Amino acid sequence: MADDLELHDDEARRRAQHEKIKKHLGAEAEAEILKDADRIAPTERLEAEEVGHALKRKAIGEVAATEKELQRRRVFARLRQVVDYVFGVVYALVGLQILLEMIGARERAGFKELMNTITAPILGPFRGLVTDPAVGRFQFMLSYLVGLLVYLLLHVGIRGLIRLVAQRRTAL
DSSP: OHHHHHHHHHHHHHHHHHHHHHHHHHHHHHHHHHHHHTTSOHHHHHHHHHHHHHHHHHHHHHHHHHHHHHHHHHHHHHHHHHHHHHHHHHHHHHHHHHHHHHTTOOTTSHHHHHHHHHHHHHHGGGTTSSOOOEETTEEOOHHHHHHHHHHHHHHHHHHHHHHHHHSOOOOO
16 A cells, blocks of 8 residues: 555656656757847757757657656556455455364355365465364364465565566666
8 A cells, every 4th residue: 555655656756757857848948949049040040959859859758768667667566456465365265264263164064165165275285284273173273374474475575576676777
């Protein structure tokens, strides 16, 4: 959430800077051309106009580069949102499975069978990893808790990788 607000603020700031730069460079080039137009020879006028056009092209190039950077940031922000959503679903499923085991849900119940089927690929590698304490039907799934921790670390690692790739390159 904070990353999205930061991205939005950064985009707004960059847009404002671009508009300011674009207007300033355009006005500066136009003023320069008009000021010199009356007192210079026709051949020199062409040179002044070429300088003005070069300045305008430069301003347009900078705006285009910034737009490209903003689009790149939008893509990475969306990627972060998708990663967060996927891991949120994983956390919810694992947490619900832990809860069902703790309250001793019947294995033959339809919802419990559905949850077992859905979470089998997610929790399969962690089943039996450690001894899960139990009292009768009630079982505390330490194995699943370890799985939850592993998915949390994986989530943090993927977000860090996205942030690393998404950061703007700065010249040293």
